[in-house]
Amino acid sequence: MEASSAERLELMRKLDESFRQVRRQINSEWNTYNVHGLGMTHGRMLTILAKSGPQKASALAEQLLITSGGVTGIADRLIELGYVKRERGEKDRRVVMLEITDDGLNIVKLIEKLRSKIMHKLFDGMSEADMEQGVQLFETMSRNMETDVTNS
Numbered sequence: 001m002e003a004s005s006a007e008r009l010e011l012m013r014k015l016d017e018s019f020r021q022v023r024r025q026i027n028s029e030w031n032t033y034n035v036h037g038l039g040m041t042h043g044r045m046l047t048i049l050a051k052s053g054p055q056k057a058s059a060l061a062e063q064l065l066i067t068s069g070g071v072t073g074i075a076d077r078l079i080e081l082g083y084v085k086r087e088r089g090e091k092d093r094r095v096v097m098l099e100i101t102d103d104g105l106n107i108v109k110l111i112e113k114l115r116s117k118i119m120h121k122l123f124d125g126m127s128e129a130d131m132e133q134g135v136q137l138f139e140t141m142s143r144n145m146e147t148d149v150t151n152s
Contacts, residue, residue, distance in 0.1 A: 022122075026118060026122065027040065029118050029121065030043075030114065030118065033114050033117065033118075034114065036081075036107060036110070038077075038078075038107075038111075039074075041064060041066065041070075041074055042074055042077065042078060043111045043114075043115075044064055045060060045064060045071070045074055045075070045078065045084075045098075046078065046083060046084070046100060046104050046107060046108050046111060047108055047111060047112070048060060048063055048064070049084065049098060049099065049100035049104065050100050050104070050105055050108040053099075054087060054097040054098065054099040055097065055098055056095065056096070056097060056098075057071040057072060057075065057096070057098065058071075060075075060098065071098075075098050078104065081103075082101060082103045082104075083100065083101055083103055083104035083107055084098055084099065084100055084101060084104055085098075085099050085101055086098060086099075087099050
């Protein structure tokens with residue numbers, strides 16, 4: 001039986017608040033163990049560069065879902081720490097690529113360990129069926145956000 005509009009709205013609010021609470025807890029866990037002072041987006045940028053090789057700021061912005069200006073700020077911090085370097089394109093010197101350094105690759109190893117620790121804590125006690133249901137839920141929400149859904 002379908003929930004009434006009021007019940008449906010209340011369920012949406014509960015899901016939204018639960019999602020926000022889990023995000024806060026993940027961020028708190030990251031900050032507790034992250035001794036290098038890097039935010040999660042810094043870590044994601046390093047991970048992308050480690051896996052995909054040198055990238056333009058615009059490509060990183062698209063993957064990180066942030067502005068090119070946001071990429072510049074994050075990259076500046078990673079360059080300052082020696083984890084990333086800027087390189088001019090070989091064919092077109094106007095093109096600037098961001099590339100991970102050896103120190104950056106070492107940090108990615110630590111980031112992956114931290115990420116694994118957080119994921120194991122987050123999903124402790126969940127069955128594969130629970131996790132598959134969660135994947136379906138988030139994929140549906142993502143598709144909804146990519147389309148014009150105006151059922152209010």
